[in-house]
Amino acid sequence: MAGSREIRNKIKSVKNTQKITRAMEMVAASKMRKAQDRMKKARPYGEKIRNVAAHMSRANTEYRHPFLIARDTVKRIGIIIVTSDKGLCGGLNTNVLRKALNQMKAWQAEGEQIEVCCIGNKGLGFMSRVGASVTSQVVGLGDTPDISRLIGAVKVVLDGYTQDQFDRVYIFYNRFINTMKQEPVMEQLLPLTDDRMQSSEQDSDKSKTTWDYIYEPEAKPVIDDIMVRYVEALIYQAVAENMASEQSARMVAMKAASDNAGNVIGELTLIYNKSRQAAITKELSEIVGGAAAV
């Protein structure tokens, strides 16, 4: 019976693990709902500000914001990597980081310099391990993508762009497709591409008319403000999507872990019962054998 106690202990420890993973699954499920709500609530703002930015880019010709001007030579690239702060969410962070790393290698092979802005702990840890130069970071965002926490890190990148430190800015994050599926994506943030500006312009022909705005107090600061807010809204949206992705990936991963634990418990119980049965049979046959010998 030496093995049976070990098996019993093992079953107990797997059961404890299962309790934890099941609790984490339920926590993630409730957080996921909230994160999805937040993601959806952020959409109207993104759409409105895109419309305004699109109107503006057509209306005003004398001042073009630097975010709209594409540069011919690309030497330095800024990337923003959005990851989660915590692990245990399946391959979510690994996928987006692998995508980013492959892209970075390709850029480096072309002789471009890369600087990284990390949003989220996992990305920061990874980037400092691989030795990328991290210019700014935000970690510990919690469960709400608080825009006032993001502003600082984003400003470093945007300022870098306006001051010609970067010629292009990309963002990497996990796009939320549905609860079961999240996709790592790379998007060009700056310069703003035309299709980005026009993608929600299907509303009517009316939006094609150019507005001759009155700017108060002046055109430049107002346009600057709107452009910065627009880019911030894009980043906010990416962070909100990444958070919804994180929670649903965690829920799925924890569900898989609980199921696996259930399987392991089943197998171990079977082995335990078999060994118990074998021991009883052995004892019985010994007794019978002994009685026959007498």
Add this chain to the structure above:
Amino acid sequence: MGTIFHLDIVSAEESIYSGPVEFLVAPAQMGEVGIYPRHTPMLTRIKSGMVRIKAQLKEEELIYVSGGMLEVQPDVVTILADTAVRSHDLDEAKALEAKRAAEEAMKNRESELDYAKAQAELIEAMAQLAAIDKLRKRGH
């Protein structure tokens, strides 16, 4: 048309108001502006304060916004409300903070590596102890 226009007040975190209104007063940077339907197109910053809205057949409504942008088209008005308190200096301070945190993390990279190394060694030592323990049990 003519007597009402569509108003949207949105912030990054939620949609605050959406619907037809007759009249609106917003705290623009250069002073309060009142907007009736078919106002000239206008773009301006707004300060934090109350936006007064009069919808048809309804009481006047007051909504607080903490600053943002106001876009006026003849029959559509959009207020893009900020969720955070913004000012140039504040933004600058936050940017510096984010930069400093990154620099510190880069500086501490070495010590972090040492930590990881120590942890790996510790795990190895623990595994060895466990193995010895097991062997001892089996042997006797």
